[in-house]
Each structure stands twice: as C-alpha cells, then as structure tokens.
Amino acid sequence: MNHTTILNQLDSEAEKIVAKYDEKRAATLMLLHLAQDKIGSVTPEAEAWVSKWTGVPAVRVREVVTFYSMYHQKPVGRRHIRFCTGTSCMLAGHEKILDHLKKKLGGEGKISLEEAECLCACETAPMMQVDDDYHGNLTEKKIDEIVDQLK
Amino acid sequence: MEPILSRNFNVKDAWTLPVAESRGAYQTARKVLTSMKPEDVTAAVVASNLRGLGGAGFPTGKKWQFLPKDSPKPVYLVVNADEGEPGTFKDRYILERDPHQLIEGILISAFAIKSRKAYVYVRGEYAEPYRRLQSALDEAAAKNYLGKNIFGTGFNLEIVAHRGAGAYICGEETALLNSLEGGKGYPRLKPPFPAVVGLFGCPTIINNVETLACVPPILKNGAGWFAGLGSPGNGGTRLFSVSGHVKKPGVYELPMGTPLREIIYAHAGGLRGGRALKAVIPGGISAKILTANEIDVKMDYDSLKAAGTMLGSAGVIVMDDTASIVKALYYAAKFFAHESCGQCSPCREGTGWAYKIVRRIYRGEGSLKDLDTLLALAKNMEGRTICVFADAAAWPIQSYITKFRKEFEEHINNKHEARISKFETISKF
Numbered sequence: 005m006n007h008t009t010i011l012n013q014l015d016s017e018a019e020k021i022v023a024k025y026d027e028k029r030a031a032t033l034m035l036l037h038l039a040q041d042k043i044g045s046v047t048p049e050a051e052a053w054v055s056k057w058t059g060v061p062a063v064r065v066r067e068v069v070t071f072y073s074m075y076h077q078k079p080v081g082r083r084h085i086r087f088c089t090g091t092s093c094m095l096a097g098h099e100k101i102l103d104h105l106k107k108k109l110g111g112e113g114k115i116s117l118e119e120a121e122c123l124c125a126c127e128t129a130p131m132m133q134v135d136d137d138y139h140g141n142l143t144e145k146k147i148d149e150i151v152d153q154l155k
Numbered sequence: 156m157e158p159i160l161s162r163n164f165n166v167k168d169a170w171t172l173p174v175a176e177s178r179g180a181y182q183t184a185r186k187v188l189t190s191m192k193p194e195d196v197t198a199a200v201v202a203s204n205l206r207g208l209g210g211a212g213f214p215t216g217k218k219w220q221f222l223p224k225d226s227p228k229p230v231y232l233v234v235n236a237d238e239g240e241p242g243t244f245k246d247r248y249i250l251e252r253d254p255h256q257l258i259e260g261i262l263i264s265a266f267a268i269k270s271r272k273a274y275v276y277v278r279g280e281y282a283e284p285y286r287r288l289q290s291a292l293d294e295a296a297a298k299n300y301l302g303k304n305i306f307g308t309g310f311n312l313e314i315v316a317h318r319g320a321g322a323y324i325c326g327e328e329t330a331l332l333n334s335l336e337g338g339k340g341y342p343r344l345k346p347p348f349p350a351v352v353g354l355f356g357c358p359t360i361i362n363n364v365e366t367l368a369c370v371p372p373i374l375k376n377g378a379g380w381f382a383g384l385g386s387p388g389n390g391g392t393r394l395f396s397v398s399g400h401v402k403k404p405g406v407y408e409l410p411m412g413t414p415l416r417e418i419i420y421a422h423a424g425g426l427r428g429g430r431a432l433k434a435v436i437p438g439g440i441s442a443k444i445l446t447a448n449e450i451d452v453k454m455d456y457d458s459l460k461a462a463g464t465m466l467g468s469a470g471v472i473v474m475d476d477t478a479s480i481v482k483a484l485y486y487a488a489k490f491f492a493h494e495s496c497g498q499c500s501p502c503r504e505g506t507g508w509a510y511k512i513v514r515r516i517y518r519g520e521g522s523l524k525d526l527d528t529l530l531a532l533a534k535n536m537e538g539r540t541i542c543v544f545a546d547a548a549a550w551p552i553q554s555y556i557t558k559f560r561k562e563f564e565e566h567i568n569n570k571h572e573a574r575i576s577k578f579e580t581i582s583k584f
Contacts, residue, residue, distance in 0.1 A: 024315045026229075026272065027355050032337030033320050037279075060337055071339040071496075072320035074279045086280065090241040091440055091472055092398040094486045099574060121323065121490050122241035122440075123280055126398035126470070127405045136282035 007043050011053040014038060018057045029058045032068055036075055044079040073120075081116030083154050086133040090122030096129035104144045105132075108151045115154060159372050159384075159392055160365065161408040163253040170287050172294035175255035181300050183375040184262045188308045191374075196267035200370065202378035204390030209235050209326070209363030210439065210467040212456040219268050219360055221350035228357040232265045232273040233349075235331060235363045236288075239278055239323040240439035241490060242470030245394035246364040248406050250277065250284035253368075254291035258314065260367035262300065263374055265312050268360050272313050276331055279319040289316045323494035327542045328361040330496065341498045342542035365394055386412030389455035393466075397423040399473035400430065412455040419450065419473055430475040434559075438467025440487055441547030443554035444480075464554070480559040481566045482573065484551060485517040491548035502545035505536040509552055516563065519570040526556055526563055 017038065022031045035057055039050035046069045048062075055062040069075045087102055102119070109115055125131045128140020139150055163169035163178055172180070187196060201216030222230060234257070238246040249257055261273050277285045292314055295301045303311045317335060319325050325334045329343035332354050353359020369391055373381045382390040389411040395418055398404045402424030409418065415437060419425065426432055432447040437454065443464040445452070452462045459466045474483065492510035497503040512529055515521045533549035540546075556563055 027336070029337040030317075030335055030355075033279075033334065034318060037318060037320065058337060064338070067339055068337065072279070072322050074321035089486065090490070091436070091483060091486050092242055092404075094482065095399045095472070095474060095478060120280075121493055122239065124238050124241075124244045124247055124278070126242055126244055126396065126472070129398060129404070133280060138283070 007047050007049040008053075010043055011039060011050060014042060014053075018053075022057055029060050032058050032060055032065065033072075036065075036069065040075060045076045047077075073118075080118075082114040083116075083135055085115060085117045086120035086123065087117060088121075088123045088125070088129070088131050088133075089119050090126065090129075092122075092126035093129040093131060098130035098142075101130050101142050101144065101147060105147050105151070108147055115151075156392070156408075156410060158408050160249070160256070160368050160394055161406065163256065164248055164406070169253050170251065170255070170291060172255060172291065172298065175253070175291075180255040181259055181262075181295075183371045184259045184266075184300070185306050187263050187374050188266055188306045188310055193267045193269055196263060196374065199373060199378045200264075200267070203369075203373045203381040204385065204388055205366065205369050205373060205381065206389060206456060207363055208365040208369070208393065208469070209328075210240060210441075210465075212466065215362060215366055218350065218362075219264075221348060222268055222358050222360065223351060226358050229272065230268055230270040231354045231357055231359040232261060232268060232270040233328075233331065233335065233354055233359055233361045234261060234273060234275040234367060235326060235328060235361055236275050236277040236281070236284075237319050237326040237331060238281070238364070238468075239326050240441065240468040240470055241487075242396060242398055242436060242439050242472040243468040244396045244398075245406050245469070247281060247284055248394070249364050249368050250281065251287050254288045255295065256368045256371065257288075257364055258291060258295050258301070260370040261314060262305070262312060263370050264360075264362065264367055266310055270360070271311050273315070274335060274354070275314060275316045276325070276335055277316060277318055278325075279321045281318075285316060285318055292316060322496070323490075324496040324542075324544060327544065330542065331361065332359065339496070341496055342544075344541055384410050386410075386453060386455045386458070388457060393454070393469050395422075395454065396468070396470045397473065398471070400427050400475040400478065401425065401473045402427055409454075412453040412458065415445070415450040415452050415454055415471070418454065418471060423471075423473070426473070426475050428475075430477065432473070433476045433478055434474045434480065434483075436470070436472040436474075438465045439470035440472070440490060441465075441550060442467045443550045444558060446558055464550075479566075480555050480562050481517055481571075484555045485513050485573075487551040487555075488513040488548075491544075491551075495544060495548070499540035499545065501536050501539045502548065505532055505545060506548050508532060509536075509548065513552075516567060517571075517573045519566070519572045521567045523564060523567055525567070526560065530556060 051065040131140035205215045325340040330340040334340040349359045488510040492506040495506040533552040536545040
C-alpha cells in the first residue's frame with residue numbers, strides 16, 4: 005500500500021488528536037509520531053498529510069522533522085535500539101556493552117542502532133531502549149538474550 | 156522521615172485509580188475545590204516555600220502571582236515532564252508509579268490559577284510513562300475528577316497528555332512552549348515571561364512534575380508543615396536521583412538540605428567495592444562538579460549556590476577513583492554539542508568547538524594550550540545567549556578543568572589514545 009493511502013486511513017484518528025488542542029498547529033508533533041509509527045519514517049507524503057491537518061506549511065513541518073532526533077526521514081530497522089551514552093551509563097562501562105551489542109547485531113539486517121543521549125534511567129545504567137521499552141542493568145549475557153528475542 | 160512524594164512508589168498498581176484512591180488520592184483536591192478560594196491556595200503555596208523542582212528553583216507561588224489579574228485570554232497550565240537532564244530520573248518515577256498524585260496536583264494548581272486547560276509535555280522517549288499517564292487521565296475523567304463541574308463546584312478542567320520527540324532543549328520552558336505549539340524547540344526571549352505571554356500568546360504557568368506533585372501534600376498538611384521539612388527558604392523534600400559508582404543507585408526522597416555526604420554514604424550505600432570517592436556532580440550534568448573534599452554541603456538551592464554549583468534537577472552522579480574526568484568531560488561536551496538548538500551563535504559554535512577540542516584532548520592529540528582555549532571559550536559562552544543552555548555547557552568545562560587540571564595535563568602529556576564514540580549516527584545491522 006502506498007504511503008498516501010495509509011495516511012488517509014489515519015484521518016479519523018488525526019481528527020481526534022487535532023481536536024484536543026486549542027490551536028491545531030499544536031498537533032504537529034503527535035501527528036508526526038502517528039505517521040511515523042504507521043509508515044516507518046516521515047516521508048514527504050507524511051509531511052504533506054501533517055500540513056493538511058495542522059495548517060502548518062510543509063516546509064515548516066520539514067524543519068520540525070529535522071530538529072527532533074526521534075523522527076526519521078529514512079526507515080530505521082524493524083526494531084530500533086537507542087543505546088544510552090549518558091554520563092552515568094559511561095561510568096557503568098557502557099562502551100564494552102555497546103561493542104558487544106554491535107558484534108551481536110552484525111549482519112542481522114532488521115535491527116537499527118542509535119547512540120542516544122541520556123534516556124534518564126541512570127539508576128539502571130548501562131541501559132538502552134528497544135522501540136518503546138527500557139532495558140537496564142545490561143550485561144553481555146543480557147544483551148544476547150534481548151537480541152535473540154528480537155531476531 | 157515519612158515519605159511524601161514517594162509514598163506510593165513501591166505500592167503495587169498505585170498508578171491505577173482504585174489503588175490510588177485507597178491511598179487517599181483526590182481527597183485533598185475535593186476539600187480544596189469545595190471549601191477554598193483560588194487566592195488562598197496560591198497563598199498557601201507561597202507560604203510553603205515550594206520552589207521549582209525542574210532545576211531553576213524559582214518560588215512556585217511567586218510564579219503563579221505573575222499572572223495578569225484581569226486578562227480576557229484563557230490561562231494555561233503547562234506541565235514540564237520533559238525530563239532530560241543527564242543523571243535525573245525522578246519525574247519518570249512519578250509518571251510511572253503515581254500519576255494520580257501529579258494529576259491531583261495539576262487539578263489543585265489549575266484551580267488556583269483559574270486555568271481550564273492543562274497540557275502535560277512528556278519527553279518523547281518516555282513511551283511507557285506517557286501510556287501510564289494517559290491511562291490515569293482517562294480513569295480520572297471517567298470518575299469526573301476531570302472534565303466539567305468537578306466535585307459539583309462548577310470548575311472545569313481538561314488535561315491533554317502530549318509527547319515531545321527527542322530534544323533536551325525542550326525542557327527549557329519557553330522552548331517547550333514553541334515545541335508544544337508545533338515548532339522547533341527554540342527558546343524565546345524574555346521578557347515577556349510566559350505568565351504574561353505564553354502558550355498561544357496567552358498567560359501560561361509552566362511547572363515541573365515534581366513541583367506539582369508537592370501541591371496536594373501542601374494543601375493537605377499545611378504550608379507551615381511543608382516549609383518546616385526543608386531548610387530556610389527551601390521548603391519540603393526532594394527526590395534525589397542518585398547514580399554512578401554507588402552501591403544502591405535510585406531515587407531517594409529526603410528533606411531539602413540533606414548533606415550530600417549523607418545521601419551518598421547513608422542512603423545510596425556508599426561507593427561500590429569500597430573504592431574512594433573522586434568527584435560528584437550534584438544537580439545533573441549542567442551543575443559544576445564537586446571534589447571529594449567538597450561534599451559536606453547541604454543539598455538545597457541556596458547552600459549549593461553558595462558552594463559555587465547548583466542543586467538543579469537534584470541528579471547526583473557519583474564518581475569513584477577509577478573515573479576519568481577527561482572522559483567525563485568528553486561525554487558532557489558531546490551531549491551539549493548534540494543538544495544545542497542552534498539558535499544563538501555563541502552556543503551553536505561554542506558547544507561545537509568545545510566538543511572538537513575536548514575530543515582532541517581525549518584522543519591524546521591535544522596540547523596544554525587547549526585547556527586555556529577551552530576556558531576562554533567557556534567564558535565567552537556564559538550570559539550571551541537567549542537561554543541558559545550555553546551557561547550549562549560552559550560550567551562542566553570550567554569546573555572539570557579548574558578542579559582537575561593536573562589530570563588533564565597528564566592526559567595530554569602522556570598522549571593517551573582514547574576511544575571515540577560515534578556522534579549522532581544510526582547504524583543499520
């Protein structure tokens with residue numbers, strides 16, 4: 005299915021989101037999240053769709069997409085990992101775990117990895133986020149278990 | 156000490172309404188809405204010495220009093236749940252474990268400032284906390300703790316949960332407003348302050364999650380009780396996020412003004428493996444670092460300011476003698492370079508150059524001259540930008556180099572080769 009068709013099917017959901025805000029432009033971030041969740045990235049079609057709903061010119065939507073780290077203009081993997089590189093994770097030795105994760109993921113093809121700034125779960129350092137979920141107190145063994153489940 | 160903000164953190168399913176109600180949720184809001192005047196609520200918050208717990212420490216009641224008295228425009232309450240200060244994780248605990256405490260705080264505060272609509276801006280990565288909050292909002296609305304004619308008083312309130320999308324700067328309150336309005340998270344020039352011209356150009360109060368969670372206990376037990384818990388001018392308790400090289404990292408609720416030494420050794424269990432303390436960042440990555448000799452300081456806004464650093468978000472990062480301060484500065488500089496919004500030149504260029512120079516030093520390619528260049532650069536970033544991000548980026552540079560200069564010099568002279576982390580890259584496997 006092409007992106008525009010998928011997006012048009014989200015119109016009723018978009019209408020509900022826009023109605024929550026006193027000015028419809030405020031729905032921009034939430035609509036971008038919704039579009040990205042459904043089509044895997046924020047494509048020009050998605051920007052046009054958000055523009056249609058918010059009245060924000062598409063070029064301004066593009067500015068927003070490129071400003072925030074969670075929006076992706078190209079599809080990421082089927083599963084996306086954000087690995088925390090904050091100070092507390094560094095102190096907990098995240099580099100060794102990250103190296104192990106990269107080795108473990110080698111050649112997988114369906115999982116993408118991003119080195120993220122502090123995800124604010126420092127009490128469980130070193131930690132990472134797989135899609136929505138936080139995984140903390142990581143060890144090489146724990147990485148193996150998590151990645152095996154993802155594959 | 157009897158826990159106040161954290162009293163439900165370890166109660167099973169306290170994030171659901173039936174359990175929250177069994178623990179007393181919404182009883183204070185009912186009492187306040189049915190028996191008090193908005194002005195009296197604000198007066199109580201003023202008297203409690205509650206200060207903004209996001210990091211700035213501005214007196215909360217005073218902030219509320221900045222609202223214009225007779226504006227024809229709607230008043231908004233915006234909740235800053237964009238927790239992102241490295242080393243801080245306390246707001247996540249409230250959102251995940253006791254969202255009704257926050258919602259009750261929003262309800263009472265909105266009543267006080269005569270707001271009919273509140274937005275909660277939750278950091279984008281906090282997917283589960285956002286879901287818990289949304290679920291709690293739905294439950295509260297279904298029981299008419301939110302919505303129209305709450306407790307039969309004629310007071311209406313709608314709360315919208317909103318998600319950010321991954322930008323530290325949106326924790327700055329005016330950047331948050333621009334982001335909430337659907338734009339880039341660029342901070343705004345002040346004045347005008349948000350209390351006068353805020354969300355959609357209307358009067359707006361922006362308060363942190365933990366700050367608002369303090370409001371129900373203040374109204375329940377009295378402003379004097381709350382003020383008496385802390386130190387002078389710094390009311391109540393604080394959720395200290397403790398991480399790094401301690402035996403028991405976690406969130407500790409303690410009175411404002413608890414000595415840092417006590418937090419590290421009595422509460423967080425002391426250092427792992429019995430190692431020696433080297434340094435502590437007392438209030439999130441932006442706060443100036445303290446050496447092992449400087450930890451006999453009270454953890455409140457005024458005492459830490461007097462000690463040349465800040466309480467900030469109360470994110471305590473502990474480093475033992477195995478930690479490299481050069482490496483710590485490398486990671487801090489990387490963070491600030493990545494997160495500068497790019498609006499002001501001193502910050503956009505300054506954080507970029509600081510990162511490049513620190514990286515050079517860290518890799519063993521630096522010169523002793525670089526240290527003074529960094530200090531000069533940091534000085535030129537301070538106080539020259541729209542928001543305090545540039546200052547926050549300057550403080551680690553200044554304090555790490557000044558307090559640990561010998562370690563930097565040794566690192567440079569010994570030509571250490573250090574591993575470089577990738578900067579803002581997504582790799583596909």
